Amino acid sequence: MGTNISPSATTLASTASSSSSTNDAETTSSSPYFLPELIPSISSRLTSLRDFFALRAACRTYRALLTPSPDNLAAQDPLLLVPLNTSASKALLHAPLRQIPHFSFPRIHLDRHHQYLIRLHTFGCRIAIHDPYNTADGRRQLSICHLLTGERARLPDHPKNIDGVIFSGDLVITFKEFRPALYYCRIGDVHWREALCDQGNLFFSLVLVKGTLYGLIYPNYRLAVIDLHNDSAHLSFLGDELTSQFLQDYSLFSLAECRGELLLVVAVEHYPLVYHVFQWQSRETEWSRITSIGGCSLFFHRHQFAGCLGPDHPTARRDCMYFTWSTTGQWGEYCLLDGSLQKHVADYPGRAERKEDYLLLAWVLPSIG
Structure with missing residues (x-):
């Protein structure tokens, strides 16, 4: 992982302010404030959460624009x-x-x-x-x-x-390796649903891709699409x-x-x-x-x-x-x-x-x- 140091929020604000000014009254290179429409450009260059939240705390307008969304946090470090x-x-x-x-x-x-x-x-x-x-x-x-x-x-x-948890919106799926059942519910539900796969098949690894739940199924680690329906997990095997x-x-x-x-x-x-x-x-x-x-x-x-x-x-x-x-x-x-x-x-x-x-x-x- 690289150690690039991004410009601070204050530096970016100063740069944005000077580059967007149209007259002397608007040009103040030392000012930490800039036009709200420049917020997306600024936030896309911040790799530090400290700078992100410092900028967000500057005023109500910035706070309203800088929600902790994937777009605003696109450059943030892991x-x-x-x-x-x-x-x-x-x-x-x-x-x-x-x-x-x-x-x-x-x-x-x-x-x-x-x-x-x-x-x-x-x-x-x-x-x-x-x-x-x-x-x-x-x-x-x-x-x-x-x-x-x-x-x-x-x-x-x-x-x-459980060994694994998968998130998808308000849907939560849990599983344990080498077991024939997984559990799922939506946030707000009062009970988990248990979904059993066919006899002799055990779940090993699961992942969601574009809304489709895939699983590696033991004992042969065969790939399958998993369709959850009430108390069953229907497996559609792919390939050999x-x-x-x-x-x-x-x-x-x-x-x-x-x-x-x-x-x-x-x-x-x-x-x-x-x-x-x-x-x-x-x-x-x-x-x-x-x-x-x-x-x-x-x-x-x-x-x-x-x-x-x-x-x-x-x-x-x-x-x-x-x-x-x-x-x-x-x-x-x-x-x-x-x-x-x-x-x-x-x-x-x-x-x-x-x-x-x-x-x-x-x-x-x-x-x-």
């Missing part, structure tokens, strides 16, 4: 949701700069006594917090929070532990089963999406890690290996897909995949073009120093919304 010290608080970290931006952020507080059980699932700026801690009545809490607006939604208590040689050579299969294209990311080797990427060819109904993702960047949270940034993003490294791993407080940057892997430790002020402290990270992508 961030990591990290734990603060030994408390259960979370903060947003600009990983390359080792900075925690100072702006109004709805802090997340988890129960520190069993936070190692809590799972976080992110997509864009939304985060699902799953607390599988078994209370006396066996409830498992699941809630969704938008990290920039503070909007929260409490979902019905979940009946099972993966060959035994393919299954032997690859592991850690993860479905992903890149600009409307369905991808399959697999780990070829583990020491060191080597990844291959395959793109689904709908006409040939088969997976085809690719060595470039068109300059885009893919993000994964413990091998669950977390989002994609396009090739025009100003700071994400082109044709790279970003991962968080286990509970070690590390994140990795894998380049598809040369096969290199850079491992980074999330080092920042307030980081827990004891090795036994739980350091689970999650990607937050403001430009996705």
Whole structure:
């Protein structure tokens, strides 16, 4: 991930003010204010949330125009949701700069006594917090929070532990690997629906692409379109089963999406890690290996897909995949073009120093919304 430093909000405002002036009364290069119609141009160049929220707080007009929308946040850097010290608080970290931006952020507080059980699932700026801690009545809490607006939604208590959460508008889908059922509901529902697939088929990895739910189905990791209907998950299989040689050579299969294209990311080797990427060819109904993702960047949270940034993003490294791993407080940057892997430790002020402290990270992508 690059470390480009964008112009500050004040610098951009001064530039915009001088370039758009038509007379001496309007020309004040040192003024931090500029015409409201220039707001979209300014916000599209800000890569720092600190600058974005500072500009937004300048006046009511700016605040009304600078909503935390994907368009206004298009250039924002990817961030990591990290734990603060030994408390259960979370903060947003600009990983390359080792900075925690100072702006109004709805802090997340988890129960520190069993936070190692809590799972976080992110997509864009939304985060699902799953607390599988078994209370006396066996409830498992699941809630969704938008990290920039503070909007929260409490979902019905979940009946099972889960490995993955998928967001699509107000629809929430959850699943556990190697299980024959997934659960889904809409925000505001009072119960989850359980959808069972055909006998002998188990869900492994799921992803939504252009409103279509795809899944890798165990035991042969065959691709299927999943149609949810009441208490059933109808599977429409695509293409042939993966060959035994393919299954032997690859592991850690993860479905992903890149600009409307369905991808399959697999780990070829583990020491060191080597990844291959395959793109689904709908006409040939088969997976085809690719060595470039068109300059885009893919993000994964413990091998669950977390989002994609396009090739025009100003700071994400082109044709790279970003991962968080286990509970070690590390994140990795894998380049598809040369096969290199850079491992980074999330080092920042307030980081827990004891090795036994739980350091689970999650990607937050403001430009996705």
